[in-house]
Amino acid sequence: MNEKHSIVEIWVYLSGSPLFALFITLAAYQVGLSIYKAAKQNPLANPVAIAIILVASIIQFVEMPYSTYFEGAQFIHFLLGSATVSLAIPIYRGLSSLKGRSFPLLASLIAGGLVSIIGAVNIAKLLGADSSITGAMYPKSVTAPIAMGIAERIGVSPTLTAIFAVTTGILGAILAPFILNALGMKAWWQRGFAIGIGAHGIGTSRAFSIHPEAGTYASLAMGMNGVISAVAIPILYHLFN
Amino acid sequence: MISGLVQILLFQSLGELVSKFALPTLPGPVIGLVLLIIWLVLRKGINPELALVADGFSQYLGLLFVPAAVGVVLFLPQLKANALAIISALVGSVILTIATSAIVVRFLSPKPTETGQ
Numbered sequence: 001m002n003e004k005h006s007i008v009e010i011w012v013y014l015s016g017s018p019l020f021a022l023f024i025t026l027a028a029y030q031v032g033l034s035i036y037k038a039a040k041q042n043p044l045a046n047p048v049a050i051a052i053i054l055v056a057s058i059i060q061f062v063e064m065p066y067s068t069y070f071e072g073a074q075f076i077h078f079l080l081g082s083a084t085v086s087l088a089i090p091i092y093r094g095l096s097s098l099k100g101r102s103f104p105l106l107a108s109l110i111a112g113g114l115v116s117i118i119g120a121v122n123i124a125k126l127l128g129a130d131s132s133i134t135g136a137m138y139p140k141s142v143t144a145p146i147a148m149g150i151a152e153r154i155g156v157s158p159t160l161t162a163i164f165a166v167t168t169g170i171l172g173a174i175l176a177p178f179i180l181n182a183l184g185m186k187a188w189w190q191r192g193f194a195i196g197i198g199a200h201g202i203g204t205s206r207a208f209s210i211h212p213e214a215g216t217y218a219s220l221a222m223g224m225n226g227v228i229s230a231v232a233i234p235i236l237y238h239l240f241n
Numbered sequence: 242m243i244s245g246l247v248q249i250l251l252f253q254s255l256g257e258l259v260s261k262f263a264l265p266t267l268p269g270p271v272i273g274l275v276l277l278i279i280w281l282v283l284r285k286g287i288n289p290e291l292a293l294v295a296d297g298f299s300q301y302l303g304l305l306f307v308p309a310a311v312g313v314v315l316f317l318p319q320l321k322a323n324a325l326a327i328i329s330a331l332v333g334s335v336i337l338t339i340a341t342s343a344i345v346v347r348f349l350s351p352k353p354t355e356t357g358q
Contacts, residue, residue, distance in 0.1 A: 021308075025304070025307050025308060026304070028307070029303070029304045029307060046303075047303060048303035048304075048306055048307065048310075051303075051304070051307045052306075052307055052310045052311055052313065055307060055311045056311050056313055056314050059311065059314065060314060066311065066312055066314055066315055069308075069311065070308055070309075070311075070312070073307070073308035073311075074308065076304065076305055076307065076308050077305065077308040077309055079298070079305050080270075080305045080306075080309075081253055081269065081270040081273075082246075082249050082250065082253055082270070082298065083298040083299070083302055083305055084253075084268075084270035084271060084273070084274055085249050085252050085253045085256065085270050085273040085274050085277055086249055086294065086295035086298040086299060087274055087295075087299070088252075088274045088275075088277035088278045088281060088295070089277075089281075089287055089291065089292060089295035089296070089299075090295075090299065091274075091278055092278055092281040092282070092287060093287075095278075095282070101350065103349065104345070104346045104347075104349035104350045105346060107345050107346070107349050108341075108342045108343075108345040108346035108349070109342070111341050111342065111345045112338050112339075112341050112342030112345070113338075115334075115337050115338050115341040115342075116334050116335075116337070116338035119330075119333055119334035119337040119338065120330045120331065120333070120334035121330075123326070123329050123330040123333045123334065124323075124326045124327065124329075124330035126326075127325055127326035127329055127330070128323075128326055129323045129326035129327065129330070130319070130323065132319070133319070133323050133326065133327060137330055137334075140331070140334075141334065141338060144302075144306045145270065145302070145305065145306075146268065146270075146271055148309060149268030149269075149270060149271060150268065152268070153266060153267075153268060157312075157316070158309055159309055159310065159312030159313065159315065159316065160316060162306050162309045162310045162312075163310050163313050163316075163320075164327070164331060165306075166303075166306055166310060167331050168331055168334070168335055171331055171332060171335045172335045172338075172339060175332075175335055175336060175339070176339055179336060179339045179340055179343070180339070180343055183340060183343055183344065183347075185343050185347060187347075187350075190343060190346045190347055190350065191343070193342065193346055194339050194340075194342040194343035194346065195339065197338060197339070197342040198335055198338040198339035198342060199335065199339070201302055201303070202303070219299075221342075223274075226271065226274075227271060227274065227275060230267055230268060230271040231266075231267065234266050
């Protein structure tokens with residue numbers, strides 16, 4: 001009885017400080033990374049997805065409201081802004097390896113960016129998704145830190161946007177090799193660039209693990225897509241809503 | 242490492258300021274990102290401290306999405322009700338996006354380079 005009492009006290013203390021939220025977030029990500037490594041970097045074993053499922057299950061299990069969890073985990077969340085600024089470095093590295101390819105790349109970026117929005121929003125609408133879902137589909141093809149910033153600006157849920165963006169990255173990393181092989185794409189820089197537009201962060205890290213040139217062009221595509229989308233999506237969104 | 246972090250936070254702050262007072266439609270960090278690219282182009286290079294911090298961020302970028310994405314617990318019923326639409330939209334748009342980007346870049350490139358495989 002006495003012992004049980006003290007465990008409750010410890011729990012009350014821990015769950016009231018940011019420590020618990022920080023701990024389960026980092027621990028879950030650590031578990032995700034270990035599983036990802038054990039699965040030989042299979043995209044299905046995505047460490048971010050594993051961490052999200054683990055943390056969501058834990059806070060449901062201990063009946064911690066999401067707002068309490070987020071209050072603690074906001075220290076990690078805050079760094080998204082800094083990580084967004086850091087994207088300047090891979091973009092700059094990519095820019096110096098352009099070698100007169102800017103016209104086809106820019107055209108590809110605009111075409112791919114538009115198709116991703118029009119495709120996602122209209123398929124969701126056609127199948128009867130409600131407007132909070134279709135709204136969050138607008139920024140989902142942009143790398144998550146920028147996508148969430150855009151979501152806040154246009155007034156759709158940053159959470160739904162983050163979930164759709166992460167899922168898009170995972171799907172893109174899995175499907176890209178099949179799509180690109182079916183189209184007979186051979187040049188690494190072209191393959192990488194298409195992956196960067198379609199599968200942003202998760203696709204880019206996959207591209208880097210396959211070929212350095214593919215990775216450089218993927219991160220260039222991801223970054224440029226993010227910057228252009230941050231300007232274009234609010235305009236497109238208000239045009240159609 | 243501290244100097245790299247200071248540079249990132251400086252550009253993030255500049256971005257937030259520009260966003261607040263001049264360009265409210267753009268998120269502050271995106272403006273910070275553009276300002277940092279311009280700065281790197283002007284001084285023609287990345288200093289190693291900055292590269293260290295930026296590479297650290299991109300290596301563990303995924304971790305930073307977790308707190309926000311755990312908010313999925315608030316949307317579970319809505320996601321379930323719209324599951325078919327969401328899955329179709331995501332899978333469909335991923336295939337269309339990668340295919341379109343690939344086809345456009347390939348057919349606009351001057352000569353198909355056969356460097357692959």
